[in-house]
Amino acid sequence: MFWTKRVVIGDGERGLVYRNRQFERVLDAGVYRIFDPLKRVEVRSFNIASPEYAGHDVDALVACLGDALGDTFVHVDLGADEVGLVLKNGKLEDVLAPGSRKLYWRGLVRVEVQRVSLAEGLEVPEAAANRLRQLGLLSRVAVAVEVPVESAGLVFIDGKLARTLAPGAYAFWNFRKNVAAEVIELRVQSVEVSGQELLTRDKVSLRVNLAASMRVTDPVAARTRVAKFGDHLYRELQYGLRKAVSAKTLDELLGDKASLDADIFGYVRGKVGGFGVEVLGVGVKDVILPGEMKEILNSVVQAEKAAQANVIRRREEANATRSLLNTAKLVEESPTLMRLKELEALEKVTEKIDKLTVFGGLDGVLKQLVTIK
Incomplete structure (x- = not known):
């Protein structure tokens, strides 16, 4: 008939009839x-x-259908402090922000919405966080934090420290609250202070490289009492190094680096102890002198070594002379020892002579070659 309209609705479909742009059935x-x-x-x-209803007249449908709304739709109306977990066929598929109002078709897909109260806490349940991470939705609705071993996590809500986190994986809803999280490493860390131009007490310019080891003992204090504890420690190491070097002469620095390390360590440890940071050790790696000062020190060292060598040489010569004098006294007192010395002298002479002709026997040789008065 010309006055009727034929409408076909499939098995996986639903139809909404509007007459004069007003919902009818x-x-x-x-x-x-x-x-x-x-x-x-x-x-x-x-x-x-x-299943999610894509129209823009949700409020009109709710008002028109009234008590019959539940026959066709699943109606979700969340409060200002509630988050909705949308489960489709028993599996978490989506998250609704607080204050959301939505309709889901009943029929092919079984839709269930679980309400989570933000007033009871912002932490996302572990099972829900794992599922949202799998769907790629976690970063959109929550702040995810992974705290490694030997680390601590700090959670700030609206700028205030809310809790500390042990190693593990966490997630916090970021609806209606400004949630931020930081991870503080508790392992031993090294700090390098390189190329510091300093003056000693005797006005010698030099460059010093310093190394220190530290660890965080109180993550809350390290984060809340100082803006950046790493920068603060670096500056205190600079100040301690400058103070220790300026109190010593160049000879004192080069002769006893251990005392320099101890002075810097004592200064820095007292300065950063109240900020949850412990300094474990401080050591001067290199003391670099200008070119002219190197030449002067090399000359001084060479002169000192030459003087030491001369002293040793004179001492050895004196010892040799004293030993020779003692030998001469013994030879003078003992004819037998004198004869032995004569034979030793003859042996040394014969080593350098290819041919030796003897006249008058051995006594003649000895008397002619060696004459002792």
């Missing part, structure tokens, strides 16, 4: 003939395999 799957002589009826069909 819901059409389930089937074939319908709607009387519409003046062409004022509009039928909108929806695929309920995607």
